[in-house]
Every structure is written in C-alpha cells, then in structure tokens.
Amino acid sequence: MRLTHIKLSGFKSFVDPTTIAVPGRLVAVIGPNGCGKSNVIDAVRWVLGEASARQLRGESMQDVIFNGANTRRPAPRASVELVFDNSDGQLQGAWGQYAEVAIKRQLTRQGDSTYFINNQVVRRRDITDLFLGTGVGARGYAVIEQGMISRIIEARPEELRAHIEEAAGVSKYKERRRETENRLADTREHLQRLADLQSELDRQVEKLRRQANTAQRYQELKAQIADKQNLFDYSQWQQALHQADSATTLYQQHGNAQESLKQQLEILEQQLQQLREQEQEQQQRVREAEMQRAGLREQWARLEEQIRHRRDWQQRIAREQTQAQTELQRLHNENIQQQQQLESASSELEEQQLQREEWALQAAEHEARMPELEELAHQGERTRQNQQNELARLERELAIKQQQHQHATAAIAQLQQRRQRLEEELTQLALPQNGELETARETAAELEQIVTTLEENLLQYEQQRESAREALLLAQQQYRQLDKQQLTLSAQVEALTAMLPQAERSSTEKETDSNIPLLWQHLQVAKKWQHATTVVLGHRLQALYTEQLQPGDTLPEHTTVWVNQAAETNRQKWATNALLQHIEVQAPFSEAIQYWLGQVFCAETLEEALLGQTDLQAQQLIITPEGHCIDAISVTLYAEDNGTGLLQQQQQLREQQQALLALEQPLQQAAETMQLAQRNLENTEERLNQCQQQLKQQQQRWQTASAQATELLARTSQGQLRQEHIQQESAQIISELAQQQHVQQQTQADTENLTLSVEQLRPQLQNHTASQQNQQQTLKQSQLALLEARRQQGLVEMAIVRLQQRIQTATQEQQRIARETERWQERQSELALGIAEQEMEDEQTLQTEELNTQIDAATEQCTTAQQVLEQLQQQLQHIQQQQHNLNSQLPQLQADTQTALLQQQEALLNARRFHETLQQNQADLEALAELFNHSQQAVPELNQEIAALAQKINALGAVNLAALQELEEAHERAEYYQTQTADVQAAIALLEEAISTIDEETKTRFKTTFDAVNEKVQSYFPTLFGGGEARLDMVGDDLLSAGVSIMARPPGKKNSTIHLLSGGEKALTAMSLVFALFSLNPAPFCLLDEVDAPLDDANTSRFCNLVQQMSAQTQFVYISHNRLTMEMAEQLVGVTMQEKGVSRIVEVNIRQALDMAEA
Structure with missing residues (x-):
C-alpha cells in the first residue's frame, strides 16, 4: 500500500482545491520559507485524526480553516483527503477488499467535523482502527514534523515505548484490551451495585419483619389515646370558658382604677410647674455669684504663674552655662586625638605605595612569557587528542563489529528454530464462525440501550414522586396555616364582640x-x-x-x-x-x-x-x-x-370580620390543591411501579446477552491475536535471516581491517603523550607565579584604599569639632547677657493678697444663694417623688388591663380550638359531659395517662402498616439479585481470562520487537555517524508498563546522557531509531519535515543513502531545503506563494525530465 494523492481545499493557506500527486517512492516538497510546505504535513496529521490544535500550530481547531487574505474571503470549511493504492491488500478489516481507499476529513466554521472512508461517513475511531499497527496515525512514527526529531530523542520512557508498541503491532491489542477493561470495569461496577442493593435489601427485610410485629400493638394504643384525648379536650374547653368570664370582670376593674390615678397625676403636674419656675430664678442668682468669684480666682492664678515662671527661667540659665563649659573641654580633647591619627595614616600610605610598584613589575614579566608557553602546550595537546580519538574510534568500531558478528551467528540459529515452531502452531488454530460475535454484540447493545432508557425513566419517576410528595407537604402546610389564621381571627372577633x-x-x-x-x-x-x-x-x-x-x-x-x-x-x-x-x-x-x-x-x-x-x-x-x-x-x-x-373596638371588629371573610376562598383553594397533590402522588407511584417491573425484566435479558457476547469476544480475540502474531512473526523471521547472514559476512571482513589499524596507531600515541606532559608542567609553574604577583598587588591596593579613607575621615572630624566649638562659645556669650535682668516681686505679692480678700467675700455670697436653691429643690423633689409613685402605679395598671384582655382573648381562642378539635374527631359531647361529671378526673391525671400511652407508642418506633406486602416484594427482589450476581461473576471471570491472554501476547510481541529494534539501532547508528555506538534500555521490569530509553555515544565521545549531544547528533540518533522501526514494521509511507536541517553535508549524504535503501519498502515524502536531499528525489513538488497568503503547487517528475533530456 502506498500514498498516491493528497487533496486539500480551504486548509490553512491552500484555499483553492489542490491535488498533490505522489506516484514515486521519493517525493521532495520544496519552496521558500513561509510558503506553506509544513501545512502539507499538518494536513496529513489532521486527516488521520489529530484532535489537538497545538500539535497543528494553532490555538483552536478553527485555525486550520483558511482565514482570508488581502483579496480573498475566509473559507467556509476545510477539507483534506488522502488516496491510497491498496492493490496489495495490506489493509485489514472491512476496507481491505478495496483496491483504492480514500480517507477524508471536513471541518466547518460551526465546529462540525466529519470523517469519510470512500465517501462513507465514519467515526474518528474507524480512521484510527484502519491504520492500527502500521505506524501511520496522528501521533505515529510515520509522520515526522519539525521539532519532532528532538522530541523523539528526548521523549520520556513511556512516550518512547509507544513507538516500539506501534512497530510491534501491539497498539491494536492494547485497543482491544482497553475495550475489554472498560467492559470489565462496567461489569464490576454492576456487580458492586448488585452487592450494594443486596446488602440494602437484607437490611430492609429485617426491618420490615420488626415493623410487622409492632403494627397491631400500635393500632391498639392509638385507639386508647384517642379516647383519653377527647376527654382531655372537653375538660380544657370547659376550663377555657370559665377563664374567659373571669378575665372580663378583671378587665373592667383595672380600667376604673386607671382613670382615678390619671386625675391625681394632673394636680401634681400643676404644682411641679410653679416650683420649677422658682427654681430657675434662684439658679440664675447662683450662677451670677459663681461667675464673679471665678473671675477673681483667675486674676490671682495669673499673678502666681508669672512669679513661678521668672524663678524657673533663672535656674535654667545657670544649668546651660555649666553644660557649655563641659562641651568646650570635650571638643578640645577630641581635636588632639584626630590630629595624631592623621599623622600615623599618612606615614603608612607612603610605604604601601612603594610595595605596589614592586609587585606590578613582577606581574608584567610573567605575563610577557605566558603566550609562548600556552601555544606550545595547546599544540601538543591537540596532536595527542587527535591520535587518541582516532585510536578510540578504531577500538569501538572493532568491538562493535565483533559483537555484531557474534549476534548475527546466534540470531540465525534462533530464527530458524522459531520459524519451525510457528509453522506447527499455525496448523492447530481454530476460530469461531464469522458474524456470530457481531450478532451477540448488537443484541447486547440494543438491550443495554433499553435498560439505560428504563433507568433514566425510573430516575425521572422517582424525581416526580419526590416532587409530588413535596407539593403535597407544601399544600398541607399551607392549609394548616390558613386554618390556624381563621381560628385566630374567629377568636378575636368573638373577643371584641364580648367587649361591646x-x-x-x-x-x-x-x-x-x-x-x-x-x-x-x-x-x-x-x-x-x-x-x-x-x-x-x-x-x-x-x-x-x-x-x-x-x-x-x-x-x-x-x-x-x-x-x-x-x-x-x-x-x-x-x-x-x-x-x-x-x-x-x-x-x-x-x-x-x-x-x-x-x-x-x-x-x-x-x-x-x-x-x-x-x-x-x-x-x-x-x-x-x-x-x-x-x-x-x-x-x-x-x-x-x-x-x-x-x-376603636367597633373599627377593629369590622376589620377582623373582613379579614375572616377574605380567608374563606384561599382556605377552600388550599383544600382543593391538597387533594390534587394527593391524586398526583398516587398516579406517580403507580407509574413508578410499572417502570420498575419493566426494568427488572430487561436487565435479566441484558445480563444474559452480555455474558454471551463477552464469551465470544474472548474466544475470537485469542484466536485472531495468535493467528496474526504467527503470520507477522514468520514474515519477520524470513527477512531477519537474510539480514543476519549479510551482517555476518560483512562484520568478519571489517574486524580484520580494524585490528591492523589499531596496532599501528598505539606507539605513536605514547610518544606524543610524554612530550605533552613536560610542556604542561612548565606552563603551570609560570601561571602560579603570575597569580601570586597579582594577588600581592591586589592586597597592597586594598591597604592603600583603607589608609586614604582613614585620612579623609580624620580631616572631616577635625572640621566638625571646629564648628561645634564655635557654636558653644556663642551660646556661652548669650547666657551671660540674660543673668543681668532682675525681677521685682514685692508689688505682685501685694496684688495677690488683695485678690484673696475679694475671693472670700464672693464665696460667702455664693453660699447664701446656694442654700435658698437647695430648699426649693427639696420641695420640688418631694412633689416629683409623689408623681413618680403615682406614675409607677400607672404602667402596672395598664399592663394588668392589657393582660386581662389578652387572657380573655387567649381563653376564648383556646375554647374555640378545643371545641373544633372535638368536632373534627366527631366526639359525642353529651357522653363526654356525663363522663367528665362522673369521673371527677383532674386534667393533670389525664395528661399523665395520655403521655404514658404516647410514650408506649414512641417506644414502638416507626410503624409501617404495609410491612407485610413490602416484605414479600423484598423477597422477590432478593432472588432476582442473586441470579444476576451469579451471571455477572461468570462474565467477569471470562473477561479476566481474555485480558490475561492479551497481556501474554503483548509481552511476547513487545519483547521480541524491542530486541529487534535494539539490534537495528546498533546497526543504523554507526552507519549514520560513521562509527560510535547506541542501544535501547528498558526502564522497569514489567513488560506491560516498562518504559524505553536510548543511549547514544558518537565516535570519540563518552557522554553520560543523550541530552549532552548536539542538535545534529540528536537528529541522527532519532533517525536511526525511526529507521529501525521502519525496517521491522514498514509503514505504507513516511513524511519527513526538514529533519535534515541540522546536518552537515557528510551526515546528509549518509542520511540520503539510508533513505534510498529503505525506499524499496516505504514511500518517503519529505520537506527539505538541502541540495543533496533534493537531488535524491524522484519527484519534486514545489510550493509557491505568489499571491500573499495563498499556496499553490508546481510538480516536476525528475525521471520523466531525465528521459526527455536523453531523448
């Protein structure tokens, strides 16, 4: 299978419908930077199912749609199609029967993404499954974009493992294992739900047994407490009527007493008003006398303050004179000390300057000799290093060749044994009939959908039932609130009517x-x-x-x-x-x-x-x-x-009557709402029971079908996995036998040549090493002398700086002392002038005595006025006390009056409430009256009997009168859950067996492929580098999860980690790994995006030779700016951007051009 066409429309810069024909094995895509070459690679990754916009160099998936240019509108959609030639039937599955397969992906600006295979709409997963195990995919090793080479070589161990698994064809096994694990997880979750349901059902059965035993006792106690409660309500009704009559009489008595008390308070208020006016006049006289006395006292205080201030001022002048004399003596001593320090620092500064000049001359002599010695040492080191590198390279190549020869011999024997075993095993495999598994899956899927729908319906019915219960509870609560309001208003109307x-x-x-x-x-x-x-x-x-x-x-x-x-x-x-x-x-x-x-x-x-x-x-x-x-x-x-x-009573009565009439209609509506909610709850519970029965039946059918499908899946997976493994491994063994035989012959010849070269180079290296050591010793001695001279010179410089700072500090201190001395001398002169002033205190003393006499007279006048004021205040206080006593009685009378009114209303309300309770209970009032008169039983005794009965009911706990019916239904559900549990456990065992088989097959394939890839890396790495060594290491012991790391050491280097390699070295190392993967599991095509960019011409030449060798099995489409890489191509595809923002294609077939030129 190979790629024949790439069709783009509206994808990034390819706005016009563009078809790129790739008929050859080596196709180069060339063009200037920014013209859209890498968009071709992005298009292939995108159509293969890439879902991350970041991997396509965008922020969102909408960025792949052409966004417009200067003269172009944005495209409404993006479309990419890949056309494959499948005439060799390499593709597996339903699409493997077609000679040509076209996969296409479309994306609109509304976000609708659609996949097609041969113009039939499919899922993204179908595209992924089509290329499982081939290395082709959105993240497979067949598409190498810019920067991906460095990411491969620096990948984490688990990421590098994924490439090995893809080459081993394990990815499809992992996909099947993932599906089996998902089904197993669902089955276990279902089993857990069954266990939870069974546990909950057991608790419910035990609870229902206890409830059935207590139901009969509950009904007996309920009847007894109803009789006692009626008798209690009747006695409370009679007591409330009596309390209402008593409260009415008490209310009238308190009202009369309140009116009499108000008349007495009016007389006392008039007397208080007269006394307050007299009190204000006398207070004015007292204030005038006190103001006169205060003025005299203020004059006396000012004179005393002036006398005290003059005395304090004279004492302060004396203290300051003493302080000035002391400061002048201290400054004189400091000046002498600073002068001595200045003379000492100047002498030391002259000595240090002479030493600095001597050390500077020595350092200059050593510096003049250094360049000559360094050049001799470096020249000797370069010569020795070159020879040592060459010897190490030859030794490494010799060891590699010897090891490769040994590996090739052992591998040939192992491959021949494996081939014989696989042929024998292939003849013994047997697979289930075609179509049987798909039929079972479809049946299980249909039943699962039915069960899911019924479960959703059941959940909706349960939610509707809860909503109906809440609505009924709310309607009952609203009805009780309105009924309570009606009772309250009725009692208030009766109370107001009684007060008329x-x-x-x-x-x-x-x-x-x-x-x-x-x-x-x-x-x-x-x-x-x-x-x-x-x-x-x-x-x-x-x-x-x-x-x-x-x-x-x-x-x-x-x-x-x-x-x-x-x-x-x-x-x-x-x-x-x-x-x-x-x-x-x-x-x-x-x-x-x-x-x-x-x-x-x-x-x-x-x-x-x-x-x-x-x-x-x-x-x-x-x-x-x-x-x-x-x-x-x-x-x-x-x-x-x-x-x-x-x-006011008439107004209140009218308002309460209107409110009572307004409550009648809402109360009736609340009762109707409550009845409607009750009917709705009953209908919902009926629908819920029907849905539960349907769900029970469909779950049984679904469990049976799922178990059958799981069993067929495990059998089919095991057979197919083993058959595919045997076929692939046989083909791989044939290829590896031919390669190992060629390696065995080549390594034998290389080993002999390398041994001769190593023996000739070792004596030369020893001579150069001895000479270089003598030159290094001479250079080291000169460097030490130069360092000592420079160190001594630095110490002298630091000492000079410190002395200069000391001299500057001493000079500044002398200047500061001179300024302070001058300031204290001026202050001493000022204090001498202030002592001459003399005070005259006798006249002020006489004024003070005269003011004292006037203050005594004013004090006597204030005392007389204050006595008169106190007499008036005593009279006023006496009357206020009488008024306070009466006022203190008035609130109590008002409170008693209001209390009596409230007691009357409360008694009437209680009487109405108890009477209505008796009517609601349909009690016989005449019988209760006769029983009440004859029994003579007090209310507390009735309360105690009712409380005792209620306590007995509470001791019973929650009582479920429908316990027997619910207990029978619980037994039926328990039997159903036990049957389901047994079926699910059998299905789990079958799935676990299938997963174990897949794991064993995965381990075998991964280990075999890892060893083969490791061997190929060790072969390709020296080819690309011209020497060196590389290997793959497994990180971890578990073959199912162990990561993979790569260790590479180019010729002449002993790096401890691959991260120390240069960019070009990392690229060549990654290429050796990618080509090793291709050699084991060749992908139909390989896309390379500027992977040769960090390589020089020598490495590029080796890279091109290897690509040409591998093109016999894999089609290469690569992007490059390198001349050598372009020359290797059979077909050139040029990408131009003459119109800004729009890419176009120019194709050139090199072979046809050469044929035309020769003709």
Missing part, C-alpha cells in the same frame, strides 16, 4: 327588640378623630333611639341614655374646622349629633388649641386627636389612648 357594651349584647342575646339602634352603630368617624369623638360624646355613644317617650314607660336595665329626636333650632353655620366634618352619621341620630357636636372644633396640636382659647364662647370646645379638651376658661388633659374605646 351590654346594651348591644342585650339587643341580640335577650328578648329586647333587635331593631332598636345604638348611636355608635350609626357613626363613621375618621380614624384620627375616633378618640376625640369618644371623649366628647362619652356615655352618649351607647344611646338608644325612640320616636317618643311617655312618662309611664319603663327604661330597660341596660340603657344608659335615651335620646329624643331634636327639634329644629337656629344655629350658626358650622365652622370649617368643626369635628362634624370628620364624622358620617346615619338617620335618625343626625339631629342629635349636630346638637351635641355643633360647637366642637378641631385642632391638630395642643399648642394650636391653646392659641384659639381666647376666641371661644360659652358651650364651645376645641378638641385634639389625643383627647385634650379646651373651653373658654379651662383645659382638660387626657392620657394617651390605650385603644380600648368604643369606636
């Missing part, structure tokens, strides 16, 4: 006429002015209406005031700020309200009301929102509203 005046309750509960209206029921007052209206109307809010009143009529007991219909009177027009503007009144009370409130006006604040007090007439009032009343001669202040007025 007795007149209204009588009109509805007793036998009074329900048509008689109350005044407050016909009023609609703005919320802000409700309390103010209550203050003005007072008890009249509970008035009843009648059209006439006869003297003999009897008033009902609950009636407070009867209101007669008011007659028309002449009144002034209502003011714009009248209270009536905030009230809506219904007939028949409109006339009465106009009469009572016609002279009542509104003010936003108390200050505004007080300003309008002087304009009021008799019977006129000004009211504030807080309830403060102002008439023409008085002001009545009320405490803050506690929210319990009649109008």
Whole structure:
C-alpha cells in the first residue's frame, strides 16, 4: 500500500482545491520559507485524526480553516483527503477488499467535523482502527514534523515505548484490551451495585419483619389515646370558658382604677410647674455669684504663674552655662586625638605605595612569557587528542563489529528454530464462525440501550414522586396555616364582640327588640378623630333611639341614655374646622349629633388649641386627636389612648370580620390543591411501579446477552491475536535471516581491517603523550607565579584604599569639632547677657493678697444663694417623688388591663380550638359531659395517662402498616439479585481470562520487537555517524508498563546522557531509531519535515543513502531545503506563494525530465 494523492481545499493557506500527486517512492516538497510546505504535513496529521490544535500550530481547531487574505474571503470549511493504492491488500478489516481507499476529513466554521472512508461517513475511531499497527496515525512514527526529531530523542520512557508498541503491532491489542477493561470495569461496577442493593435489601427485610410485629400493638394504643384525648379536650374547653368570664370582670376593674390615678397625676403636674419656675430664678442668682468669684480666682492664678515662671527661667540659665563649659573641654580633647591619627595614616600610605610598584613589575614579566608557553602546550595537546580519538574510534568500531558478528551467528540459529515452531502452531488454530460475535454484540447493545432508557425513566419517576410528595407537604402546610389564621381571627372577633357594651349584647342575646339602634352603630368617624369623638360624646355613644317617650314607660336595665329626636333650632353655620366634618352619621341620630357636636372644633396640636382659647364662647370646645379638651376658661388633659374605646373596638371588629371573610376562598383553594397533590402522588407511584417491573425484566435479558457476547469476544480475540502474531512473526523471521547472514559476512571482513589499524596507531600515541606532559608542567609553574604577583598587588591596593579613607575621615572630624566649638562659645556669650535682668516681686505679692480678700467675700455670697436653691429643690423633689409613685402605679395598671384582655382573648381562642378539635374527631359531647361529671378526673391525671400511652407508642418506633406486602416484594427482589450476581461473576471471570491472554501476547510481541529494534539501532547508528555506538534500555521490569530509553555515544565521545549531544547528533540518533522501526514494521509511507536541517553535508549524504535503501519498502515524502536531499528525489513538488497568503503547487517528475533530456 502506498500514498498516491493528497487533496486539500480551504486548509490553512491552500484555499483553492489542490491535488498533490505522489506516484514515486521519493517525493521532495520544496519552496521558500513561509510558503506553506509544513501545512502539507499538518494536513496529513489532521486527516488521520489529530484532535489537538497545538500539535497543528494553532490555538483552536478553527485555525486550520483558511482565514482570508488581502483579496480573498475566509473559507467556509476545510477539507483534506488522502488516496491510497491498496492493490496489495495490506489493509485489514472491512476496507481491505478495496483496491483504492480514500480517507477524508471536513471541518466547518460551526465546529462540525466529519470523517469519510470512500465517501462513507465514519467515526474518528474507524480512521484510527484502519491504520492500527502500521505506524501511520496522528501521533505515529510515520509522520515526522519539525521539532519532532528532538522530541523523539528526548521523549520520556513511556512516550518512547509507544513507538516500539506501534512497530510491534501491539497498539491494536492494547485497543482491544482497553475495550475489554472498560467492559470489565462496567461489569464490576454492576456487580458492586448488585452487592450494594443486596446488602440494602437484607437490611430492609429485617426491618420490615420488626415493623410487622409492632403494627397491631400500635393500632391498639392509638385507639386508647384517642379516647383519653377527647376527654382531655372537653375538660380544657370547659376550663377555657370559665377563664374567659373571669378575665372580663378583671378587665373592667383595672380600667376604673386607671382613670382615678390619671386625675391625681394632673394636680401634681400643676404644682411641679410653679416650683420649677422658682427654681430657675434662684439658679440664675447662683450662677451670677459663681461667675464673679471665678473671675477673681483667675486674676490671682495669673499673678502666681508669672512669679513661678521668672524663678524657673533663672535656674535654667545657670544649668546651660555649666553644660557649655563641659562641651568646650570635650571638643578640645577630641581635636588632639584626630590630629595624631592623621599623622600615623599618612606615614603608612607612603610605604604601601612603594610595595605596589614592586609587585606590578613582577606581574608584567610573567605575563610577557605566558603566550609562548600556552601555544606550545595547546599544540601538543591537540596532536595527542587527535591520535587518541582516532585510536578510540578504531577500538569501538572493532568491538562493535565483533559483537555484531557474534549476534548475527546466534540470531540465525534462533530464527530458524522459531520459524519451525510457528509453522506447527499455525496448523492447530481454530476460530469461531464469522458474524456470530457481531450478532451477540448488537443484541447486547440494543438491550443495554433499553435498560439505560428504563433507568433514566425510573430516575425521572422517582424525581416526580419526590416532587409530588413535596407539593403535597407544601399544600398541607399551607392549609394548616390558613386554618390556624381563621381560628385566630374567629377568636378575636368573638373577643371584641364580648367587649361591646351590654346594651348591644342585650339587643341580640335577650328578648329586647333587635331593631332598636345604638348611636355608635350609626357613626363613621375618621380614624384620627375616633378618640376625640369618644371623649366628647362619652356615655352618649351607647344611646338608644325612640320616636317618643311617655312618662309611664319603663327604661330597660341596660340603657344608659335615651335620646329624643331634636327639634329644629337656629344655629350658626358650622365652622370649617368643626369635628362634624370628620364624622358620617346615619338617620335618625343626625339631629342629635349636630346638637351635641355643633360647637366642637378641631385642632391638630395642643399648642394650636391653646392659641384659639381666647376666641371661644360659652358651650364651645376645641378638641385634639389625643383627647385634650379646651373651653373658654379651662383645659382638660387626657392620657394617651390605650385603644380600648368604643369606636376603636367597633373599627377593629369590622376589620377582623373582613379579614375572616377574605380567608374563606384561599382556605377552600388550599383544600382543593391538597387533594390534587394527593391524586398526583398516587398516579406517580403507580407509574413508578410499572417502570420498575419493566426494568427488572430487561436487565435479566441484558445480563444474559452480555455474558454471551463477552464469551465470544474472548474466544475470537485469542484466536485472531495468535493467528496474526504467527503470520507477522514468520514474515519477520524470513527477512531477519537474510539480514543476519549479510551482517555476518560483512562484520568478519571489517574486524580484520580494524585490528591492523589499531596496532599501528598505539606507539605513536605514547610518544606524543610524554612530550605533552613536560610542556604542561612548565606552563603551570609560570601561571602560579603570575597569580601570586597579582594577588600581592591586589592586597597592597586594598591597604592603600583603607589608609586614604582613614585620612579623609580624620580631616572631616577635625572640621566638625571646629564648628561645634564655635557654636558653644556663642551660646556661652548669650547666657551671660540674660543673668543681668532682675525681677521685682514685692508689688505682685501685694496684688495677690488683695485678690484673696475679694475671693472670700464672693464665696460667702455664693453660699447664701446656694442654700435658698437647695430648699426649693427639696420641695420640688418631694412633689416629683409623689408623681413618680403615682406614675409607677400607672404602667402596672395598664399592663394588668392589657393582660386581662389578652387572657380573655387567649381563653376564648383556646375554647374555640378545643371545641373544633372535638368536632373534627366527631366526639359525642353529651357522653363526654356525663363522663367528665362522673369521673371527677383532674386534667393533670389525664395528661399523665395520655403521655404514658404516647410514650408506649414512641417506644414502638416507626410503624409501617404495609410491612407485610413490602416484605414479600423484598423477597422477590432478593432472588432476582442473586441470579444476576451469579451471571455477572461468570462474565467477569471470562473477561479476566481474555485480558490475561492479551497481556501474554503483548509481552511476547513487545519483547521480541524491542530486541529487534535494539539490534537495528546498533546497526543504523554507526552507519549514520560513521562509527560510535547506541542501544535501547528498558526502564522497569514489567513488560506491560516498562518504559524505553536510548543511549547514544558518537565516535570519540563518552557522554553520560543523550541530552549532552548536539542538535545534529540528536537528529541522527532519532533517525536511526525511526529507521529501525521502519525496517521491522514498514509503514505504507513516511513524511519527513526538514529533519535534515541540522546536518552537515557528510551526515546528509549518509542520511540520503539510508533513505534510498529503505525506499524499496516505504514511500518517503519529505520537506527539505538541502541540495543533496533534493537531488535524491524522484519527484519534486514545489510550493509557491505568489499571491500573499495563498499556496499553490508546481510538480516536476525528475525521471520523466531525465528521459526527455536523453531523448
């Protein structure tokens, strides 16, 4: 098989459809730098399945599509196709029957990548499988790009092993082993899942047995606790009704006491106001007296401070004079010391300068002699080294030839024995029938897909069931919250209804006429002015209406005031700020309200009301929102509203009733939602059970089919592996026999010639070695003398520098001492002038005594004013204490009132809750009443009995009433899991046996190929280098994972690692390895991208000779700029870029051109 055409379109710089014909065995691709030659190599790697953009010199896979040029638009897609001539049938598999095979890859800008074989869409894996074991692939050794030579030679051991495996044809075995391992891992995972399920099922069975035993006991205890709970709820209901009546009475008592306490607080507030005004006047007198005394004390303090400041100043001048004298003496001593150091350093500097000149003369003499001695020594060393290298090269070549001769003799005998054994084994192989394995695989794959789909459906149903459960739980929770809100609002409505005046309750509960209206029921007052209206109307809010009143009529007991219909009177027009503007009144009370409130006006604040007090007439009032009343001669202040007025209660009752009505529809909707969620949960559980049954059936079928396919795969793999191995090894043995016989003859002749050359060269080397050692000794002595002179000269230079620094430092210190001496002398003169000043303290002393007398008089005046102020404060404190005592009682009364109201509401709520609980439980109230009256059992005793029963239920734990049915289903699942486990274990054993067979075959092939490649490397390396040695070493003991390293030593070198070689040497070493791989497992073609770039002409010539020899079995397509390599080609393919950014092809067939020239 060989490559015939490369077709490109839209790939990198090849924007136009381009076909490169490669009919010959040696095809050279040439052209200037940057014209797109390497894009041909990238195209071949890309179509073979390369998935890394970095390997194609790009950042993303979209970079392989032509991106446009100055006059070109970007291409929409990239396409590369390779056409192979398979007339020799080298390709295996389904495509091996075709005489011509074309593989193609297309990539669009949308990221769609498509592979084709003979215009049929295939997978990337199909392309890879087509060339397994041939060395051709995206990362195979058949495509050598720029830089790949150095990467091969510097590759890690595991990377180098991959190339050996490709040459051995192990890659397809590894692929089959990987598939078998994946299937084995899936099977083991399935077995683990079965074990987990079986373990979990065992725990569930044991748990279900315990649950079935406790279910009956649970039902008995549940019935007993229900009876006790009904009796307890009935007793709590009666107790709550009693508590509600008691709380109502207590609430009325606390309200009356609160009103009396507020009146006493108003009287005390007036007395406090008068005393506070007197206290402020007296405080002003005290402040004036204290300000006068403070001014006098400030004058006295200033005089004292002046006297103390003068005394401190005189003492400081004396101390500074003493310090100046001391500093002047110290500076004089330092000046003498620095002068001595300066004279000593100058003397030492002159001596060191003389020594520096002497050592400089000695160093110059030795330097003049050095060039002559060095030249003689180097010339002798070069001569000796050349002879030694030549001798070493000859000895290495001799050893290699002798070793090659021995290897060739032993290899011929081994190959003949191996060939005979393989022929015998080939006749005994038997393979399963064709198509049987594919049928089993397809059946298992179809069943696996069905099982996967059912498992996904089962997971979805389980998620739907959990969602349905959560929805049901949420609906139940929402229903309970709304029901609780309804109970709370109902209790509040009942509590507010119970707090309404007795007149209204009588009109509805007793036998009074329900048509008689109350005044407050016909009023609609703005919320802000409700309390103010209550203050003005007072008890009249509970008035009843009648059209006439006869003297003999009897008033009902609950009636407070009867209101007669008011007659028309002449009144002034209502003011714009009248209270009536905030009230809506219904007939028949409109006339009465106009009469009572016609002279009542509104003010936003108390200050505004007080300003309008002087304009009021008799019977006129000004009211504030807080309830403060102002008439023409008085002001009545009320405490803050506690929210319990009649109008406020009416407003609260209306709001609670509206909220209660608004809850009815949401409560009904919540109940419907809860029922719908319950039905949805039941439907989901039914679908889940059906899916579980289907999954159980399909899993059984899938396990059976998988076990059959695994068994057939193991048998087929073992037979095919062994058959292919025998055929390949037989062909390899025939080729190796011919090569080893040729090597045996050639190495015998080379060994004799090399032995003669070594014996002639050894005496010459000994003479040159003795002469060179004498020259080296003379040179070494001269070098040591020169180094000593230079060292002494350096020491003297350092000493001179240190002395110069000492002289400079001493001079600077003398200058600093002179400056400081001058500064201290000036300071001493200044201090002498300050001593002459004298203070006069007698006059200031007299002023101080006079100020003390004035301060005493002002202090006495302050004491008298302070005593008067303290008397006023005591009176004020006494009244404040009384006010505090009353105020401390008021919060307690208010808290008691509010507590009583809350207790009443709580009792009514509890009564409603217990009564509804009894109704929900469908309890017989008459029977419970009779039982409660006769049993005389206290509530704590009932609680203890209920708690004891509940404790017994809790002791039972979780109770599952459907335990028996679930236990039966668990037994069925356990039997199914046991059957599946046995099938899976049998399949695992079969797969492990297949993997063991593949491993043994892989070890044999790898070891055989490694030895053969190692032998070829040892042969090709001296051919390319003209000598030297190289070998392959195995890194590790395990043949399945051991890495491979290469050791190379060119002629004349003893390097310890291959990384010490030059670029050209690394390239030749890598080529010897690549050619060794090709000689064992020749690839259909080989692409080389400038691998000869680091080689000189001599190495290039040897490289070309080897490529020409190997071209008999492998087609070479290479890129080169080397003239010698171009001359070797049978066909030249020129790549040009006349249009910027666009590559074009120019082809020249060298053989046809030569034939035309000769003709």
